[in-house]
Amino acid sequence: MEHLIELKDVYKIYHMGDTAVHALDGVNITVDRGEFVAIVGQSGSGKSTAMNIIGCLDVPTSGSYHLGGVDVSTMDDDQQAEIRNKMLGFIFQQYNLIPKLNVLENVELPLLYAGVPSGERRQRALSALERVGLQGKHKNLPSQLSGGQQQRVSIARALAGSPSVILADEPTGALDSRTGREVLAFLQKLNAEGDTVVLITHDNSIAVKAKRIVRLQDGRVIYDGDAHDPQALVQPGEEETQEVGQL
Amino acid sequence: MNFSQSFRLAVKSLMTSKMRALLTMLGIIIGVAAVIVITSLGNGMQKMMNDQFDQLGANLIQVQIWGRGEGSRTIEPEDMYALAEKYPQYISGVSPYVNMYQTPTIRKGTDEYKRTSVYGVSEAFYDASRNQTITGESLVQGRFLSYVDVERYQNVCVIGDYLNQELFQGGGLGKTLTIGGTPYQVIGLLEQKADSTEGSGDDVIFLPYGNALRLNASATVSLYLFTSTNKDASAAAKGVIENRLFKTFQSSDYYMVMSSAEMMDAMNTMMDTMMVVLVAIAAISLLVGGIGIMNIMLVSVTERTREIGIRKSLGGKRRDIRSQFIIEAGTTSAIGGVLGIGLGVLMAQAAGALVRGLMSSSGGGEFNAIPGVDSVAIAFGVSVAIGIAFGYLPANKAAKLNPIDALRYD
Ligand SMILES: Nc1ncnc2c1ncn2[C@@H]1O[C@H](COP(=O)(O)OP(=O)(O)OP(=O)(O)O)[C@@H](O)[C@H]1O
Ligand SMILES: [Mg+2]
Numbered sequence: 255m256e257h258l259i260e261l262k263d264v265y266k267i268y269h270m271g272d273t274a275v276h277a278l279d280g281v282n283i284t285v286d287r288g289e290f291v292a293i294v295g296q297s298g299s300g301k302s303t304a305m306n307i308i309g310c311l312d313v314p315t316s317g318s319y320h321l322g323g324v325d326v327s328t329m330d331d332d333q334q335a336e337i338r339n340k341m342l343g344f345i346f347q348q349y350n351l352i353p354k355l356n357v358l359e360n361v362e363l364p365l366l367y368a369g370v371p372s373g374e375r376r377q378r379a380l381s382a383l384e385r386v387g388l389q390g391k392h393k394n395l396p397s398q399l400s401g402g403q404q405q406r407v408s409i410a411r412a413l414a415g416s417p418s419v420i421l422a423d424e425p426t427g428a429l430d431s432r433t434g435r436e437v438l439a440f441l442q443k444l445n446a447e448g449d450t451v452v453l454i455t456h457d458n459s460i461a462v463k464a465k466r467i468v469r470l471q472d473g474r475v476i477y478d479g480d481a482h483d484p485q486a487l488v489q490p491g492e493e494e495t496q497e498v499g500q501l
Numbered sequence: 502m503n504f505s506q507s508f509r510l511a512v513k514s515l516m517t518s519k520m521r522a523l524l525t526m527l528g529i530i531i532g533v534a535a536v537i538v539i540t541s542l543g544n545g546m547q548k549m550m551n552d553q554f555d556q557l558g559a560n561l562i563q564v565q566i567w568g569r570g571e572g573s574r575t576i577e578p579e580d581m582y583a584l585a586e587k588y589p590q591y592i593s594g595v596s597p598y599v600n601m602y603q604t605p606t607i608r609k610g611t612d613e614y615k616r617t618s619v620y621g622v623s624e625a626f627y628d629a630s631r632n633q634t635i636t637g638e639s640l641v642q643g644r645f646l647s648y649v650d651v652e653r654y655q656n657v658c659v660i661g662d663y664l665n666q667e668l669f670q671g672g673g674l675g676k677t678l679t680i681g682g683t684p685y686q687v688i689g690l691l692e693q694k695a696d697s698t699e700g701s702g703d704d705v706i707f708l709p710y711g712n713a714l715r716l717n718a719s720a721t722v723s724l725y726l727f728t729s730t731n732k733d734a735s736a737a738a739k740g741v742i743e744n745r746l747f748k749t750f751q752s753s754d755y756y757m758v759m760s761s762a763e764m765m766d767a768m769n770t771m772m773d774t775m776m777v778v779l780v781a782i783a784a785i786s787l788l789v790g791g792i793g794i795m796n797i798m799l800v801s802v803t804e805r806t807r808e809i810g811i812r813k814s815l816g817g818k819r820r821d822i823r824s825q826f827i828i829e830a831g832t833t834s835a836i837g838g839v840l841g842i843g844l845g846v847l848m849a850q851a852a853g854a855l856v857r858g859l860m861s862s863s864g865g866g867e868f869n870a871i872p873g874v875d876s877v878a879i880a881f882g883v884s885v886a887i888g889i890a891f892g893y894l895p896a897n898k899a900a901k902l903n904p905i906d907a908l909r910y911d
Contacts, residue, residue: 311814311904332818339816350811350908354513359506366506367816411815 256323258418258450259285259308264317264327266303266473277303278314279473285452287418290445292453292461292481295470296489302423304470305454309342309421310334322418339367343412345422349404351396357383357407358392364415382410386440402433409440413449420444423454438463458487507825511832514801525797526837528790529887533838533880535783537845540876542852543776547769549868554765558637560593561761562727562739566746574749576756578623578710581725584745585625591738593730594635596626597722599713605681607706609668616700617664619680621713624648626726634707635726643674643689650688651709659689661705663697680706681716735762787883790837791891798830798895809899810907823893823900830892831885838884845880846872 266278277300285291295301306312307319310326311334319327326337343364344350351360361379370378383392386406396404405425412420422441426434442463445451453464461467467486469477477486515522566576578597585592599621607614627634627645634645643659650657658680665673665687673687685708695702710722729738739760746756802809809822853870 306905309814311908332820335813335816335818338814344814346908350807350814352808352811354510363812363817364815367812367818367821415816 257284257320258287258289258322259283259452260318260320261304261307261314262318262320264307264314264319266300266307266312267315276473278307280317281470281473281475283468283475283478285419285450287450288445288448290442290451290453290463290465291468292455292464292466293468293470294455294458294461297456299470300473301454301456301470303473305421305423305452308419308452309344310337335367339364339415341418343415343417343420345405345408345412345420345425347424347427349396349401349408349428351404351407351411353396355395356392357388357394357396357399360396360407361392361411361414364411368415379410379414382414383407385413386410400433401429402436405429405433405437406440409437413444418450420449420451421454422451424456425453426455426457426460434460458489462487504824504828507828508832510825511829512836514829515833515836521797522833522836525793525833526790526840528786528793529834529837529884530790530841530844532783532786532788532790533841533884534845534848535786536780536880537842537872537876538849538852538870539779539783540776541845541849541870541872542856543772543779544873544876545853545856545868545870547772548871550768550772551765554761554768558635558728559732559761559765560729560735561635562729562735562742563598563759563761564725564727564742564746565757565759566721566723566725567755568721568723568750574751575721576746576749578722578725580745580749581727582625584742585727588738588741589730591729591734591741592727594625594628594728596623596635596726597710598622598626598635598724598726599710599717599722600724601713602717602719605716607664607668607678607680609676609678612668614664614667614699614704617704617706619706619708619713619716621710621716622646622707623651623710626707635728638694638705639692641690641692643687645689646707646709651711654709654711654715656683656685656708656712657688658685658706658708659691660687660707661691661703662693663699663701663703664706665690666697680708729760729762732762735760739763784883787887790834790884791887794830794834794888795891795895797833798826798892799898801829802826802895802899805899806902806907806910809902810904810910813902813904814908819900822902823896826896826899827889827892830896831888834884834888834891835881837888838881841884842872842877842880846877 261281261283264278264281265276268275268277281304293301293304307314310321314327317327318325321337322341326334329337358379361382362375365375365378380392383389386409388403388406388410391399391403396407399407426437429437438460441451441453455461462481464481466479467477467481468475469486471490479486568575581595585595601619604615604617605619607617624646632639645659646657660673665671668678669676674690676687677684678687679685693703697703714720714722727738727742729735739758742758747753750756812822849870849872853868857868
């Protein structure tokens, strides 16, 4: 069976004047349905670049990217938008809710762009909100909710369109540790229910909640395997393994 | 697809910053209001003039004759009567219409009137079956000039309501007044036509045209009034009159035939042209308003870069983003248009009342500044169109934003 996500020999090269920055330097990653993968690495290692490509927000300089068996690495703006709408659910560090829309309208957005009729849209958005435990808050504005609640709204929004992959970029970065753990637990629950989750983080203590870890350094994959292998947490030049031990 | 949400969002964001919204819409409001005021006043003016023409007789044809100076080529009133008899299908009435070179003094005892309009006409000037003269007066008492009065230069006259009230306290029939020193007997009284003041349409005297010519010390009638059977026949009537005059004078330089219908058309064309010019000037304000909207939309796109990025990441395509901002611009300008229409109607009413006040003293027709349904509809349509046209550039800018850059924007 084909892989859900398949990055083959992906390069992303930024040209800054005379120098070329290899943000991704020949990356191969595959993710199958039902996996929970954490992409980790130090600052500048290429995590966000990888996430943008996996999220169809950007295209690689070279190499190929197949999502659900379809080559999306050469698509134009609007084609990518359609893929994002149908196959991907984003969870951002800054929640990225639209402040002027209420919770329900925010969650409805991906369905709106998918052309779902209004009755069904409302129904699906409400059930997504119920899944994250925010029933009854649908008329609030984002500013009337706590950070954790806002992040749950953004998870509901990611779920509403029933995507194939949930992409979370530092989803706990703006939350206190307790709320952060709740959000992580929620991602684990989603994964247990069958959703595919790709989590991006620089924090080992978060990465270990995933089933599998892909570690990047200078745009290259330096580890790809079980999250519980001690090797997965070795950060070259750092002692972060000990921190994890305290958890 | 997401029209209703875009529309609601637009209204919401306008409501949250009312001052900014008002300033944005100001150009549109002023432009639309100006267009409404101009068209309302223009329509009112046009309607009033048409009413006045109708009152005067839309079927009226004036024939001015200068003559050739040589005795052999002249037009007599009989020639004109004969013409009317020959073409009854076009011409329903004709009469000489002698104006005074110098307004004669009207006197009764020691009372003197120097502003009275005195006209010399024939018995054909009055149509007894309709109780109406060619220029629209009606009799209330007595009779009009007869064939015998005209033929024998009788010193009789028909007077307007003003003179009847002023000189005779309403009981003028059979009484005598002097016109330029000659005593005349009043044989008919006219119905009040205007506001019965000095110099108005009620300060008027009709006497036999021969007598009027004598007062003028001239021999020939230089002005005739014809009536056509109806408005549509007026062109044909004008044609036969011109042919007849050409037969006598062998040149079109010695007379002029003007029909009211024609003059009305000419006047209406002129008014229309003037209105188009004025509206075009007012439209410049609409252009400025459009630029104002474009400006604020560009600001809005920048302010909402992150929102655009979010929408794109969730699957918003270029056309979704574009239509969202275009709807927003269109909504802004449409609301501006509605406000402008409201303001314009109010201002037109005020201006109309002002003009009415100025004109009542001179006894003109009824003036109403009415905004036409079509001009309101066009004003609204144009404002929406302006919003869409000037919103397109900012909307397109938003649509083309790169989602990654937009998401990262603070
Ligand atoms: N738009 C860009 N133009 C030029 N260089 C870029 C651009 N985006 C990223 N880079 C470079 O590519 C490399 C990888 O960046 P990336 O943002 O993927 O790192 P990261 O792993 O997400 O880091 P962090 O944990 O700090 O977010 C960095 O060296 C960065 O400077
Ligand atoms: Mg990053």
